[in-house]
Amino acid sequence: MFLINKYGFTNLSYKAIYSFQTIRLFILFRIVDPFMHYIFFATLASSLVGSDYLKYVVIGNIAYYTCQTIMINYMNMFRMERRYGTLELNIASPTPTLLIIFRKGIVPLLDGLFVFIVGLVIGWVLFGITMPTGNLDTLLMLIPITMFSVISFSFLFASVSLLFSNVNLFLNISLAFFQVFCGVNFSVTLLPEPLEMLARMLPLTHSIEALRSIYSLENYDVYQLLGKEIIIGVCYLTVSVLLVSVMEKLARKNGALLKNI
Amino acid sequence: MYLLIREIKYFTNFNNKMYQFLLFFQPLMFLSIVYFLKQVRGDINSDKFVLASALISMWSYVLYSSGSALISQKWNDTLKLLIAAPASLFAVILTKALSNSVIALISMILSFIYARFIFQFNIGIANYGYFLLSILVLMFSLSVVGLILAIVFVASQNVFDFQNLILTPMILLCGVFIPVEQFPVVLKFIAYLIPMTWGIKSVQDTLVLSQTMFSSMGISIVVSMIYLFLAYFIVKKIEVVLRKTGSLGAI
Numbered sequence: 252m253f254l255i256n257k258y259g260f261t262n263l264s265y266k267a268i269y270s271f272q273t274i275r276l277f278i279l280f281r282i283v284d285p286f287m288h289y290i291f292f293a294t295l296a297s298s299l300v301g302s303d304y305l306k307y308v309v310i311g312n313i314a315y316y317t318c319q320t321i322m323i324n325y326m327n328m329f330r331m332e333r334r335y336g337t338l339e340l341n342i343a344s345p346t347p348t349l350l351i352i353f354r355k356g357i358v359p360l361l362d363g364l365f366v367f368i369v370g371l372v373i374g375w376v377l378f379g380i381t382m383p384t385g386n387l388d389t390l391l392m393l394i395p396i397t398m399f400s401v402i403s404f405s406f407l408f409a410s411v412s413l414l415f416s417n418v419n420l421f422l423n424i425s426l427a428f429f430q431v432f433c434g435v436n437f438s439v440t441l442l443p444e445p446l447e448m449l450a451r452m453l454p455l456t457h458s459i460e461a462l463r464s465i466y467s468l469e470n471y472d473v474y475q476l477l478g479k480e481i482i483i484g485v486c487y488l489t490v491s492v493l494l495v496s497v498m499e500k501l502a503r504k505n506g507a508l509l510k511n512i
Numbered sequence: 513m514y515l516l517i518r519e520i521k522y523f524t525n526f527n528n529k530m531y532q533f534l535l536f537f538q539p540l541m542f543l544s545i546v547y548f549l550k551q552v553r554g555d556i557n558s559d560k561f562v563l564a565s566a567l568i569s570m571w572s573y574v575l576y577s578s579g580s581a582l583i584s585q586k587w588n589d590t591l592k593l594l595i596a597a598p599a600s601l602f603a604v605i606l607t608k609a610l611s612n613s614v615i616a617l618i619s620m621i622l623s624f625i626y627a628r629f630i631f632q633f634n635i636g637i638a639n640y641g642y643f644l645l646s647i648l649v650l651m652f653s654l655s656v657v658g659l660i661l662a663i664v665f666v667a668s669q670n671v672f673d674f675q676n677l678i679l680t681p682m683i684l685l686c687g688v689f690i691p692v693e694q695f696p697v698v699l700k701f702i703a704y705l706i707p708m709t710w711g712i713k714s715v716q717d718t719l720v721l722s723q724t725m726f727s728s729m730g731i732s733i734v735v736s737m738i739y740l741f742l743a744y745f746i747v748k749k750i751e752v753v754l755r756k757t758g759s760l761g762a763i
Contacts, residue, residue: 276670276673280673280677283677284677287677287680288680290684291680291683294684294689294690295545299549299550299553299556299561300553419533420532420533423533423537423538424533424537427537427540427541430545431541431544431545436548437548437549441551441552
């Protein structure tokens with residue numbers, strides 16, 4: 252019964268947040284759309300630099316699209332709660348706010364995981380990015396680590412997004428920032444030093460380098476990169492938990508959460 | 513003309529945050545990618561890619577603004593006022609599509625300014641007169657495509673989701689990166705049916721003063737005119753259905 256209730260909570264959250272409720276829409280937006288995204292950036296990079304660069308860009312964009320999926324969905328959850336006035340009810344309910352948020356995060360996490368795995372399969376079948384049979388264990392280790400750091404960042408990102416009156420603008424600028432600064436289409440080593448430092452504080456940057464190294468497109472120490480990605484994820488998670496706790500305390504004190512926005 | 517000016521003033525208002533990303537930030541993103549990819553291989557002719565960044569911004573703006581022009585009237589509950597207004601629905605939508613093309617031009621100019629002054633790219637425009645002419649042709653084709661999109665998305669509940677879905681395929685299909693001549697026959701056939709393909713081709717031809725530039729402009733105008741007439745009859749039909757039944761597709 253306890254498990255059914257837990258599943259029911261996540262299922263309700265899915266029904267409430269997601270606009271893709273049918274198999275047809277899910278295929279369109281979780282397989283066709285990412286595929287088009289990969290083709291677009293592969294074509295851009297190939298026509299600019301040459302077709303030997305295609306695999307490099309597709310791998311970067313597979314990780315990026317996963318991050319984009321999780322960030323948009325997590326942020327959407329907070330936005331919908333604010334729009335329908337149920338954000339404060341989460342705080343007032345006897346269930347701890349953090350538990351509510353984590354449970355709701357299951358759907359974006361599974362969605363992101365699906366996009367990531369499908370992305371790797373698309374890369375394998377259509378772009379000839381051969382599955383690294385020798386490094387499969389490292390790849391299996393990379394997937395949860397990347398998911399962890401991205402969802403930790405998304406948690407913080409979604410909380411901060413509550414401060415903005417126009418969330419779409421904030422989201423689009425942030426995603427464009429990720430597209431340029433996380434080494435999605437080119438190595439972050441090409442960035443000026445201060446910007447490279449900034450890039451290395453973001454989630455995804457190390458994961459993309461590790462993923463490319465697993466697929467033998469770059470030559471970095473994968474375990475070191477994954478270690479850094481875990482540390483980044485823990486940092487973002489700590490900051491976001493603190494932020495949510497502060498917001499919760501303020502909401503209890505003022506009787507409202509960000510009502511003046 | 514009054515409607516056109518009002519539309520442009522409304523959408524270029526800095527308080528209107530909806531399209532700020534498309535106008536101001538998206539060109540920066542694409543130019544940054546081009547700038548750093550250029551460092552991977554230094555001997556790249558950047559002209560084509562600066563133009564591509566500008567075209568992506570223009571197309572994105574037209575897609576999101578004109579594409580939801582009709583259905584957003586429903587969301588704002590002003591559709592019934594439009595139906596009751598003395599101006600025809602076609603005139604209203606056409607004005608919106610035209611104003612969106614004008615604003616898309618602002619996006620192109622901004623892209624060129626960023627490219628020249630932030631990223632230090634050279635934009636090799638050989639003849640400014642011909643280039644301006646081709647831009648006008650492109651704007652006309654974009655307006656017609658915007659008009660068609662407004663009609664097509666009437667049927668859609670998830671307008672923005674479906675707009676996201678066609679954003680990148682259309683850029684690829686219209687030959688922004690790879691010339692349409694190199695496509696497989698079926699894709700080539702589809703691409704040539706899109707007025708924007710010809711508008712983009714005429715701008716690309718003019719940039720290098722190709723011998724085919726005038727014929728590209730001519731074909732772009734002819735194809736766009738065909739779609740314009742088609743759109744006129746469809747909008748008239750929509751107007752009749754809306755007056756009669758009060759609903760159509762998603763609206």
